[in-house]
Amino acid sequence: MTIVGLDDTDSRSQGMCTTYVAAQLAERLGREAAVQRCCLVRLNPAIPYKTRGNAALAVHTDVAPARAYDIARELVADHAIADDPATNPGLVVASIDAERPEATPAPLATFSERALREELTIETATELCRAHELRFEGWGDGRGVVGALAAVGAWRLWADIGEPPTHELIRYREPKRWGTERTVDHESVFTAAAAAYPLVWDTVDRVAGEPVCVPHTPGPVLYGIRGDELAACQRVAAAVESEPVAREAAFLTNQGTDAHLRAGQLGTTTDGRSYRLEGTVEVGPDTQAGGHVFLTIGDGTDQLPCVAFEPTKRFRAHVRALRVGDELTVAGERSEGTLKLEKFAVRSLQRTALVTPTCGGCGRRMESAGRDQGYRCRDCGTSAPGKTRAAIDRELEPGWYEVPPVARRHVAKPLVRGGFDAPTHPAR
DSSP states (O other): OEEEEEEOOOBTTTBOOHHHHHHHHHHHHHTTSOEEEEEEEEOOTTOTTOOTTOEEEEEEESSOHHHHHHHHHHHHHHHSOTTOTTOOOEEEEEEOOTTSGGGSOHHHHHHHHHHHHSOOOHHHHHHHHHHTTOEEEESTTOTHHHHHHHHHHHHHHHHHHTOOOEEEEEEEOOGGGTTSOOOBOHHHHHHHHHHHTTTEESSOBTTTTBOTTSOOSSSSEEEEEEESOHHHHHHHHHHOOBSOOOEEEEEEEOTTSOTTEEEOOGGGOOTTEEEEEEEEEEEEEEEOGGGOEEEEEEOSSOEEEEEEOGGGTTHHHHHHTOOTTOEEEEEEEEETTEEEEEEEEEEEOOOEEEEOOBOTTTOOBOEEOSTTSOEEOTTTOOEESSOEEEEOOOSOOSEEEEOOGGGOOTTSOOGGGOOOSSOEEOOO
C-alpha cells in the first residue's frame, strides 16, 4: 500500500486549496487501483508562513509507489500556485501498509506530532525522508515537504493517541466560477445545520448569522461540512441549496480535537506553540484599543499575559467577567509573550469582594476618614477600621467557555463534542 503526502499548493492571495489537489489525486489513483481514504491533517496553527488552516493531505492507495509519485508530481506541478513566492509545495510518497497503522515507522508518527506543536525545518524533514527511503520532492524552497511528511505519519499518530478522527465533506466549485462570489442559500445552511447539531458542528455561527462552512477565499471550495459522523455531514451537504457542485471529497481529519495543545507551566512556555495552562487571575481584564481584552494570570512564581482579540466577539464578554483571584485553565497559542485565548475553564470564582462598609445605623455607605484611618459615617459618626468583605454576583459559572464558531481554529475542539473535565458552555 502507498501513502501520498501533499502540502502547500495554495496561496494566501490567489486561492487554490491543497484539498482540491488531493481530491483530484484520489480520483486519478482510483482509476488504477483502490483508494482507501483521504486524510486532512491540521498542523501547528502558530506557524507564521502558513496559509489560513495550515493543512496537509494524505491519500492512501493500492497504486504502486512509483506510479503514485508520478501522478502526484504531475498534479502538483499543474495546480500549485507557482508564481506566488510564498507557495512552496511538497510531495512525499511512502510504501506502507496503511491498513495497519503500526506499520508506519514510529519516527514518522513522532514527526507528525511535532509538526502539530513545533516549527520544524526542511532539513529535518528531508533527512527523515532519506533515512526511511521515501520518495519526496519540493518546489520553491521545499518547505511543503515538512507538511507532506507529517501527513504521511498522521495515520499512525492518530492510532497511537487513541483520538478517533473526525470528518469533513468538501464540495468544490466549477472552475469557471473560481474567484467569483459564491451562491449558497444561507437559510438552507442554517436549517440543515440545526437539524444535524451536535453531530455536525461549526457549520454556522447562529448568533453572528454567519455560515462558517462557506469560505471567503477565491479558491475552489464551495463549502465544507465538519462533524463526528460522515453520514451526518452528507445529510447536511445534501440539504444545502447552492450553485452547481463540480466534485466532492470526504476526508478523515484531526479537526476539532485540540491536538495542537500541550500541557505546560506558565514559566516554561515558548512563542509559536499552543498550551493548556493553569493559573489565577492576577491582573483583571482591561479592554484596550481595538476592543482587545487583556488580563494576566499567575501561579505564584510566574505570570503570563492573555488576550481575547476583537474577532473573538462575544467570547470577550466572558473574559471581561473574570476577576482577580479566579482560578482558571486557559488554552491557546503563545505569540510575542502573550497567550491568545481559544477557550478557558473557570475552576473557582471569587464570590466575595472587599467593599466600603455601610453604616449600621442609617445604612449609608461610609466615607474614608483619611489615610490609614478607616471609614466613618458622616451622619451618624459610626466608624469602621477598613473595608469589609461582601458577597458579589458573578456572571460566570464554573466550567469551559470558548470562542464562537466564526472565530474558532480548525483544529480547536468545540465544547459540544464533549470529553471535557468540567461543565461546558458551548458557543453556537
